[in-house]
Amino acid sequence: MSSHHIVRDDQEPALIIANGASCNPELLGQLLEWSPLVIVLDSAMERVMELDIKVDVLLGDFDRGFDPEIYKTTQYPLEIIYTPDQDKTDLEKAFDYLIERKIPAVNVVWATGKRADHTLTNVTNIVRYRDLLKIVILDDHSKIFLLPNKFEKWYTAGTPISLIPVGIVNGIYSQNLKYTLENDTLTMGYRTGSSNSVAQDGLVVLTHTDGDLLLMECID
The missing domain is CATH 3.40.50.10240 (Thiamin pyrophosphokinase, catalytic domain)
Known part of the structure; x- marks a missing residue:
């Protein structure tokens, strides 16, 4: 070291x-x-x-x-x-x-x-x-950070991504994820965006209107 x-x-x-x-x-x-x-x-x-x-x-x-x-x-x-x-x-x-x-x-x-x-x-x-x-x-196994209201990043296809709300997060939209989010709400303890993945090589775009949303780039 x-x-x-x-x-x-x-x-x-x-x-x-x-x-x-x-x-x-x-x-x-x-x-x-x-x-x-x-x-x-x-x-x-x-x-x-x-x-x-x-x-x-x-x-x-x-x-x-x-x-x-x-x-x-x-x-x-x-x-x-x-x-x-x-x-x-x-x-x-x-x-x-x-x-x-x-x-x-x-x-x-x-x-x-x-x-x-x-x-x-x-x-x-x-x-x-x-x-x-x-x-x-x-x-x-993971890289964890808080998302701004609009987030863009290039990923390779198949990259595991989890979206974890801290409390309630509203108005979530996604581009280039396997399981698309379209004006969705995620709520801790009830519904999260765990175990999603990148659909194809390219830009992933995530937006939400309000709330605290964590992104986890995961390594299986």
Whole structure:
């Protein structure tokens, strides 16, 4: 694993390493190479140290006897951010930190898997940051992000795509998906757009009138 990253400005997304299931080392290495800033949540720090990763920011509430000072020498220079607020998750606090620094985008790994409550919270809470921070959650099986009201992207035929509403999403239209949506409504817990796919090589267009709609590019 690369021990440092080569980009040193804010033109590329930052990287947050949470404490869910690990991803493929190749995926993590690719993200590290292009990340100008690497933030690790305190609960994941020991696992990250085992991979010889250079960390820029260590963030968390440092509970359960966690001592961030022991990493100051091996990770120098290291910014330590103490965030005791118990009304937010450490991942949300990391998002707030990036917004304060006016960093516009972030990739997040190790945010899924392990505990289901953590996975569900991490994925759905990104809707709170619409218009504040562009967030992409990645693991070995999916790439998850919040859709704008109009979205266009080129895909190869057969690419699995799931549309997951957070709450109720109205007025959904699609172009170039196997299962077409035409002024449809999706509702969490009742009807979602899971396990759709791209009909043919080309541009996929998705629009919706209101609501928070997540797109998951999936890998079977």
